[in-house]
Amino acid sequence: MKTLFALFGAACLVLTASLANAADKPTDPQIAHIAYTAGVIDVEAARLALSKTTSADVKAFAESMQKDHEAVNDMALALVKKLNVTPEDNATSQALSTAAEEKRAELGKLDGAAFDKAYIDNEVAFHQQVNGALETLLIPSAQNAELKGLLETGLKLFQGHQQHAEHVAAGLK
Amino acid sequence: MTARLLNRRQLLATGAVVLVGNTLARARNGTVHVTIETLAFLPAEIEVKAGETIEWTNKDRFAHTATVEGGWEVLIPPGKVATRIATATDTVEYYCRFHPNMKGRIKVSA
Numbered sequence: 001m002k003t004l005f006a007l008f009g010a011a012c013l014v015l016t017a018s019l020a021n022a023a024d025k026p027t028d029p030q031i032a033h034i035a036y037t038a039g040v041i042d043v044e045a046a047r048l049a050l051s052k053t054t055s056a057d058v059k060a061f062a063e064s065m066q067k068d069h070e071a072v073n074d075m076a077l078a079l080v081k082k083l084n085v086t087p088e089d090n091a092t093s094q095a096l097s098t099a100a101e102e103k104r105a106e107l108g109k110l111d112g113a114a115f116d117k118a119y120i121d122n123e124v125a126f127h128q129q130v131n132g133a134l135e136t137l138l139i140p141s142a143q144n145a146e147l148k149g150l151l152e153t154g155l156k157l158f159q160g161h162q163q164h165a166e167h168v169a170a171g172l173k
Numbered sequence: 174m175t176a177r178l179l180n181r182r183q184l185l186a187t188g189a190v191v192l193v194g195n196t197l198a199r200a201r202n203g204t205v206h207v208t209i210e211t212l213a214f215l216p217a218e219i220e221v222k223a224g225e226t227i228e229w230t231n232k233d234r235f236a237h238t239a240t241v242e243g244g245w246e247v248l249i250p251p252g253k254v255a256t257r258i259a260t261a262t263d264t265v266e267y268y269c270r271f272h273p274n275m276k277g278r279i280k281v282s283a
């Protein structure tokens with residue numbers, strides 16, 4: 001329990017620290033890469049959940065995550081193509097991916113109710129973290145109006161996901 | 174002259190379209206429309222009579238629902254239309270189960 005908590009705290013710190021270190025403002029190509037990476041991470045988490053869970057609520061949540069994040073990432077790909085922007089890998093994207101791999105390995109060892117709880121709790125935390133980054137850094141830093149618009153739609157969508165996850169978490173108790 | 178005539182015709186045509194549009198949106202054919210766009214129900218609040226149809230048009234790429242806590246639920250797939258026939262007890266608040274930050278309200282009038 002103590003270890004889980006420490007790990008979770010560490011993952012949060014990674015994003016905050018690397019965002020702070022990215023010397024104020026990420027560029028549009030970096031922002032696009034960070035947002036896309038966050039989407040991919042959540043789709044992979046959903047796939048793991050769908051392979052493990054037997055809870056109808058958790059399954060419905062994971063299916064929604066998979067479909068929504070794939071749809072918004074499709075929209076992002078279409079936009080960067082239209083704007084002729086090449087998403088640029090960066091320290092924040094890498095930190096997100098590394099933290100997500102560790103989390104996936106940890107979740108992979110759990111089953112049943114323990115898995116459901118750990119997955120949903122992490123979904124609440126992950127969306128909270130991404131929403132915080134969108135609100136305070138990514139949206140204010142975005143230069144292109146269409147990219148900013150898509151990030152704003154993403155924020156509404158992910159705020160919805162966070163509330164959905166909180167509802168599911170309340171039902172698991 | 175021709176131009177002026179055309180303009181007047183266009184104006185008349187526009188007026189007619191607006192009139193028809195309004196009549197359709199208000200419940201002449203017994204349907205009240207709600208559009209879902211960018212994770213919002215528009216309008217968020219509607220008034221219907223029992224027996225009329227509520228029609229949600231989902232313009233998003235995401236699946237949404239109109240869900241009443243402890244009550245009914247309508248699933249509205251991306252790019253699709255879904256309906257419900259309002260009942261006398263449908264004065265309710267509803268939300269999207271997938272995105273609970275989306276909220277709407279229905280008032281049934283006599």
Ligand SMILES: [Cu+2]
Nearest residue numbers: 237269271272
């Ligand atoms: Cu929704």
